[in-house]
Amino acid sequence: MLVTATEMLKKAKAGHYAVGHFNINNLEWTKSILLTAQELESPVILGVSEGAGKYMGGFEVVSAMVRALDKSLGITVPVALHLDHGSYDGCYKCIKAGFTSIMFDGSHFDIDENVAKTTELVHAAHQLGLSIEAEVGGIGGEEDGVVSMGECADPEECAKITALGVDMLAAGIGNIHGVYPEGWPGLRFDVLDDIQKKTGAMPLVLHGGTGIPDEMVKKAITLGVSKVNVNTECQLVFAEATRKYVEAGKDLEGKGFDPRKLLAPGTEAIKAKVKEKILLFGSDGKAFN
Numbered sequence: 678m679l680v681t682a683t684e685m686l687k688k689a690k691a692g693h694y695a696v697g698h699f700n701i702n703n704l705e706w707t708k709s710i711l712l713t714a715q716e717l718e719s720p721v722i723l724g725v726s727e728g729a730g731k732y733m734g735g736f737e738v739v740s741a742m743v744r745a746l747d748k749s750l751g752i753t754v755p756v757a758l759h760l761d762h763g764s765y766d767g768c769y770k771c772i773k774a775g776f777t778s779i780m781f782d783g784s785h786f787d788i789d790e791n792v793a794k795t796t797e798l799v800h801a802a803h804q805l806g807l808s809i810e811a812e813v814g815g816i817g818g819e820e821d822g823v824v825s826m827g828e829c830a831d832p833e834e835c836a837k838i839t840a841l842g843v844d845m846l847a848a849g850i851g852n853i854h855g856v857y858p859e860g861w862p863g864l865r866f867d868v869l870d871d872i873q874k875k876t877g878a879m880p881l882v883l884h885g886g887t888g889i890p891d892e893m894v895k896k897a898i899t900l901g902v903s904k905v906n907v908n909t910e911c912q913l914v915f916a917e918a919t920r921k922y923v924e925a926g927k928d929l930e931g932k933g934f935d936p937r938k939l940l941a942p943g944t945e946a947i948k949a950k951v952k953e954k955i956l957l958f959g960s961d962g963k964a965f966n
């Protein structure tokens with residue numbers, strides 16, 4: 678069932694667990710995540726980056742695919758279709774394409790411009806019943822070819838953006854996209870604590886979930902994180918499982934080259950990873966209560 682992220686995250690924040698946001702790249706990704714969430718009776722957020730949206734043929738194609746799969750697979754858990762790190766234009770495209778949630782990444786603008794653009798998009802999203810995530814403080818790692826260490830958001834700026842009526846807030850606390858480099862100092866729980874105090878009931882979002890030690894993720898959830906984004910980790914296990922299949926020569930046996938066979942180990946690997954994360958975040962069994 679396609680819904681906005683608002684209710685599921687409010688419930689998660691109140692219930693001290695987090696909803697997994699898993700990025701999708703194709704049919705295998707989408708099916709794996711939906712079926713695993715259904716099996717575990719967990720709400721789930723399907724994240725689509727602008728790049729992945731383009732890769733799949735555009736946001737309309739993605740929206741149609743997700744809606745059709747949701748129906749044909751008999752999915753009854755709450756599913757949000759969410760634009761990840763949207764540009765200003767990307768947000769409008771996804772609103773039009775039937776997404777149920779968007780993220781406006783205004784972290785690279787100065788705070789006044791971030792406020793102005795976020796205000797407008799909050800209005801546009803809420804008018805059509807979508808939820809909206811905003812970002813304060815850049816998240817490190819490689820994004821659009823720019824590599825940086827994780828920044829920390831200013832708690833005052835977080836309060837300012839929260840006051841605009843966004844439904845979830847991504848605030849940098851030293852987290853990074855992609856694989857964490859050697860010597861990464863870890864999440865800044867002191868900053869998270871300050872942000873939490875300044876933003877009250879606002880569900881906080883932790884980007885760059887790949888490679889953050891489980892104990893740190895759990896602690897972040899106790900400090901108000903209600904959505905954790907996972908992308909690279911699913912890509913890594915998919916690639917690893919596919920490589921093993923090919924290296925074992927299985928694509929050369931019988932009809933092993935058939936994509937339904939060739940992509941099956943990767944698909945199963947994504948399911949296992951998503952299951953592991955849902956159990957870590959504690960959203961299993963939370964879909965219907």
Ligand SMILES: [Zn+2]
Nearest residue numbers: 816884885906
């Ligand atoms: Zn992110």
